[in-house]
Amino acid sequence: MVTETVTLQAVEKVFPNGVRGLAPVDLNIRQGELVTLIGPSGCGKSTLLKLIASLHAPTAGSVSWWGGDFSRVGSEGRRLSFVFQDPTLMPWSNVTTNVRLPLDLDGVPRAEAEARVLPALEQVGLSHAATRFPAQLSGGMRMRVSIARALVTKPDLLLMDEPFGALDEFTRNRLDEDMARLCARDGLTTIFVTHSLYEAAFLSSRVIVMAASPGRIYAEYAIDPGMPRDENFRLSNEFAAICRDLNALLSEVSHLDHRTEQAQ
Ligand SMILES: Nc1ncnc2c1ncn2[C@@H]1O[C@H](COP(=O)(O)OP(=O)(O)OP(=O)(O)O)[C@@H](O)[C@H]1O
Structure with missing residues (x-):
């Protein structure tokens, strides 16, 4: 049985204007995972998500979906769904x-x-x-x-690009709890872009921390506590420790960014 949902091998994206959106990235998303992408503005989170959605073509490297190319996704009855920050109703x-x-x-x-x-x-x-x-x-x-x-x-794969970024914290927490419950109940494979380390800590089975200039994966952080997660998890020492670890990784990434800017 194939448990890999999406596999990226040395995927790179250079836009027509020459901007390098993503340096070579290797990533494997397994069935049932809730993976969040987090990192500073411009580190390529949306670019990576769009490559996975086949909304962008890679400049180099390869993306495969359930072990095949994108044209097979529909013909095999697989579905991808995308949720953007704007609900576009x-x-x-x-x-x-x-x-x-x-x-x-x-x-x-x-x-x-x-x-x-x-x-x-x-x-x-x-x-x-x-x-x-x-x-x-x-x-x-x-x-x-x-x-x-x-x-x-x-959907077999749900892609969410900062879906709750424009909402107040209370509403966002409620929606995060609902997402955690839904994904746990249905084993829905989800890739979720966020700017919030707290949201990443709450939702994820794995956090991908990205760095900028050029966009790339800096670190991966697995989160053990099972699903579904609720308010008690948000108040736990475990959650606080996860937030501290993610904060430290993001701090490292921002120092890298700072050094890159100084070198330019
Ligand atoms: N269509 C495009 N043409 C040219 N450059 C682009 C395009 N889309 C993105 N970029 C550039 O690629 C880099 C990565 O952008 P991307 O939107 O993926 O970052 P992000 O991490 O999602 O940012 P944010 O958190 O601000 O939404 C940025 O430098 C951005 O300016």
């Missing part, structure tokens, strides 16, 4: 229609699609809001709709 459509969108685009018959929307809304605690419009929702609720829209396709 259709303001003229209600919650149900927004969540149903990817199924409509896939040509799933209406009755079957409708039947799949409610469980997705239940997963994110929004079944009571199915007929509301985006303007009638809080920021956190809009993000829940965006997550439901990603989950409704039953």
Whole structure:
């Protein structure tokens, strides 16, 4: 059985304007992992996520999905879903229609699609809001709709680019707890970009710490405590120790950045 979901080998990205977004990166994402990418602005987190989503092509190196190339992902019935920081909902459509969108685009018959929307809304605690419009929702609720829209396709790999970065801390903590619960229950393989070491510490089974100039992987940090994680984990000594370790790694990375700037 293949447990590797995505494998990157010596993947490099140089943009057409000559900017080196990512130096050669080797990374293996295993099934059921919740991996966060963390590091200073411009270290290539989004670039790495987009390479994994096949939204960017690598300049060098190779990416494989479940042991094959990207063209096989769809033909083998695998699905990738992407959640961005902006929930990008259709303001003229209600919650149900927004969540149903990817199924409509896939040509799933209406009755079957409708039947799949409610469980997705239940997963994110929004079944009571199915007929509301985006303007009638809080920021956190809009993000829940965006997550439901990603989950409704039953993805094999969920990619999230700073999904909760624009939300207040309380809402963010609630959504982190929900994500931890969802990923643990469904064994959903997830790659999550964040600027928050606390979010990384709370959610991850593995944290990838990245450095900039050029973007690259600086360190990997595995987190043992099992899932799901809850408020008690956030208050534990274990959590505090993980945060301290991540803070130390990020501090090393920022000193590296500083040295690079001085050398330039
Ligand atoms: N389309 C592009 N064309 C040119 N340069 C790009 C492009 N996209 C990203 N870059 C550059 O590549 C580097 C990595 O960018 P990326 O957005 O991946 O970083 P990031 O770690 O996600 O940053 P942030 O945390 O600020 O979102 C940066 O120097 C950025 O300016």
